[in-house]
Amino acid sequence: MPVMASAAVATERWSILSADRVRRGASQGAMLLGVLAGLWALWEGFKWFGEAVDLKIGVFVVDDRTLPHLHSIVARLFEPTAVGDRLLTVLLEAALFTAKEAAVGFAMGAAIGFLIAIVLVHSGLLQRGLLPYIVASQTIPILAVAPMVVVWLGGRGLPGWFSVAVIAAYLTFFPVAINTLRGLQSADPRALELMQSYAASRWAILWKLRVPASLPYLFAAFKISATASIVGAIIGELPAGIQDGLGGAILNFNQYYASSPDDLWATNLIAALLGLSFFLLIVLAERLIVRRAPEHVA
Amino acid sequence: MSRRVSVVSLRGLSKEFSRGGVVALQNIDLEIAPGEFVSLIGPSGCGKSTLLRVIGDLVEPTGGEVVVNGKSARQARLDRDYGIVFQDAVLYDWRTVAKNIALPLEMGGWNRGRRRARVGEMIELVELGGFEGHHPWQLSGGMQQRVSIARALSFDPSLLLMDEPFGALDEMTRERLNMELLRIWERARSTIVFVTHSISEAVFLSTRVVVMSARPGQITGVVEVDLPQPRNAETRGEPRFFELVTEVRERLRAGGLDTAGEGGEEELIAAEEGL
Numbered sequence: 001m002p003v004m005a006s007a008a009v010a011t012e013r014w015s016i017l018s019a020d021r022v023r024r025g026a027s028q029g030a031m032l033l034g035v036l037a038g039l040w041a042l043w044e045g046f047k048w049f050g051e052a053v054d055l056k057i058g059v060f061v062v063d064d065r066t067l068p069h070l071h072s073i074v075a076r077l078f079e080p081t082a083v084g085d086r087l088l089t090v091l092l093e094a095a096l097f098t099a100k101e102a103a104v105g106f107a108m109g110a111a112i113g114f115l116i117a118i119v120l121v122h123s124g125l126l127q128r129g130l131l132p133y134i135v136a137s138q139t140i141p142i143l144a145v146a147p148m149v150v151v152w153l154g155g156r157g158l159p160g161w162f163s164v165a166v167i168a169a170y171l172t173f174f175p176v177a178i179n180t181l182r183g184l185q186s187a188d189p190r191a192l193e194l195m196q197s198y199a200a201s202r203w204a205i206l207w208k209l210r211v212p213a214s215l216p217y218l219f220a221a222f223k224i225s226a227t228a229s230i231v232g233a234i235i236g237e238l239p240a241g242i243q244d245g246l247g248g249a250i251l252n253f254n255q256y257y258a259s260s261p262d263d264l265w266a267t268n269l270i271a272a273l274l275g276l277s278f279f280l281l282i283v284l285a286e287r288l289i290v291r292r293a294p295e296h297v298a
Numbered sequence: 299m300s301r302r303v304s305v306v307s308l309r310g311l312s313k314e315f316s317r318g319g320v321v322a323l324q325n326i327d328l329e330i331a332p333g334e335f336v337s338l339i340g341p342s343g344c345g346k347s348t349l350l351r352v353i354g355d356l357v358e359p360t361g362g363e364v365v366v367n368g369k370s371a372r373q374a375r376l377d378r379d380y381g382i383v384f385q386d387a388v389l390y391d392w393r394t395v396a397k398n399i400a401l402p403l404e405m406g407g408w409n410r411g412r413r414r415a416r417v418g419e420m421i422e423l424v425e426l427g428g429f430e431g432h433h434p435w436q437l438s439g440g441m442q443q444r445v446s447i448a449r450a451l452s453f454d455p456s457l458l459l460m461d462e463p464f465g466a467l468d469e470m471t472r473e474r475l476n477m478e479l480l481r482i483w484e485r486a487r488s489t490i491v492f493v494t495h496s497i498s499e500a501v502f503l504s505t506r507v508v509v510m511s512a513r514p515g516q517i518t519g520v521v522e523v524d525l526p527q528p529r530n531a532e533t534r535g536e537p538r539f540f541e542l543v544t545e546v547r548e549r550l551r552a553g554g555l556d557t558a559g560e561g562g563e564e565e566l567i568a569a570e571e572g573l
């Protein structure tokens with residue numbers, strides 16, 4: 001039976017593919033280790049070189065204060081702070097706080113961006129009329145917007161962390177709106193004709209065709225926005241005067257940089273790891289949700 | 299032969315695209331009776347796809363009248379009277395084979411149980427058992443096209459519009475799918491309007507071949523195909539088959555643009571301009 005034969009071939013191809021996947025996972029892991037080792041070598045190599053030749057770039061000199069050893073930064077994480085807890089514990093608590101602000105901001109921004117895209121895809125007039133202002137909104141620097149948001153929302157009795165979330169949302173909604181709009185418009189014109197031939201309503205076309213077709217674009221935007229929301233939250237904490245997050249920690253350790261530079265570097269490290277974990281969460285969600293030909297994955 | 303109401307009735311139909319001022323169709327008159335298998339053949343750009351789209355109310359004609367199943371083309375579309383198959387399958391990547399076939403059923407408000415049963419029948423009809431859970435990119439081109447045919451047939455439309463459905467397939471797959479299509483057509487007693495570039499395919503499948511010419515797109519001849527039903531592998535060897543192939547080719551030549559291949563190759567190598 002030809003049909004059975006081709007089914008067998010197909011399953012075989014699948015098992016080969018999943019063996020491939022294991023191999024690819026292994027090589028990705030090796031790649032990650034390689035990159036980390038490379039970064040370490042670059043850092044320590046530059047430090048060694050700078051100290052050896054007494055490198056001066058303007059007022060910048062290379063020494064243990066400007067560029068501490070990576071191992072001393074990591075070691076610092078496990079030493080106690082003035083309060084008593086280990087620095088790692090303190091920073092993880094701060095990261096958790098910032099993560100909450102960023103996550104709420106991301107959710108709000110993504111929802112708003114998605115809604116804007118859905119409205120714009122259905123009206124060429126609105127698209128031409130509103131898009132320039134949406135773009136213009138992003139040319140206002142976040143540092144100029146943040147204090148206003150804190151004052152406005154604080155005056156309405158909302159907690160400080162919520163103002164920070166709103167600031168994170170401000171950075172999040174834009175890439176989501178723009179990319180989702182492109183994604184919603186990316187549906188194959190014949191697929192649209194097909195839906196028309198079924199007398200599909202706009203609503204059905206949106207949910208059964210446009211939105212699924214936009215998912216790869218949506219996730220590309222989420223990847224940008226996930227990290228942007230962390231940056232937004234950290235920056236937002238400064239004018240909001242919030243002490244509990246990573247932004248507060250950075251501000252604090254900045255003041256003591258001369259005596260203990262490792263504290264600030266360790267905080268940066270945790271902030272980077274937080275951004276990375278947000279990013280990986282999006283990648284994981286994409287793997288689970290987006291079902292597409294491998295070569296189509298953005 | 300009882301003269302029932304036409305499934306498709308085109309009177310003085312024309313279509314001019316405002317962009318570029320192309321007259322894609324001019325003064326088309328065509329009546330298609332229930333149960334007919336009508337092929338449209340003609341050089342590239344003569345308006346075959348446009349004609350199909352006009353029948354399906356996916357494009358507005360600029361003149362003339364289109365009646366489908368005794369109502370306006372729009373009403374027929376809203377009543378989901380026809381199924382359409384494009385040159386490439388146009389499957390949704392994010393849906394499995396079964397879910398792709400179920401799409402029109404979902405749109406038609408079928409409940410889950412009925413959908414499942416019908417999808418099962420369709421899978422069997424196009425011989426895709428075992429592939430229900432596969433995604434389109436895991437299928438060969440011929441299998442994808444079979445899914446797209448199953449999708450078009452799933453809700454039992456009385457009219458099937460097919461735009462070069464087998465154009466991208468190899469000769470062997472194509473002949474096999476030709477047989478499958480005829481089998482489906484005989485069983486479902488539906489009406490088919492079929493666009494093709496292949497003269498032999500048109501003659502083999504159809505009860506009538508409509509020959510068109512380009513610029514402006516017009517009907518230049520109609521060839522009644524009086525080969526016995528049901529058609530089978532032997533049909534292609536019959537003398538009458540070759541006579542009809544020759545007749546269609548002459549008509550195409552008379553239409554002005556024809557470059558049929560040599561040595562039994564029936565492919566109409568379409569004039570390439572504009573594409």
Ligand SMILES: Nc1ncnc2c1ncn2[C@@H]1O[C@H](COP(=O)(O)OP(=O)(O)OP(=O)(O)O)[C@@H](O)[C@H]1O
Pocket residue numbers: 315316317318320321322340341342343344345346347348349568572573
């Ligand atoms: N949306 C459109 N806008 C402007 N012109 C169009 C449009 N669609 C088709 N045309 C023009 O109408 C003419 C007929 O096109 P159509 O696609 O119907 O030809 P066809 O017979 O299907 O050709 P082929 O065999 O190559 O598929 C062509 O000259 C084409 O350029």
Ligand SMILES: [Mg+2]
Pocket residue numbers: 346347348461
């Ligand atoms: Mg065409």
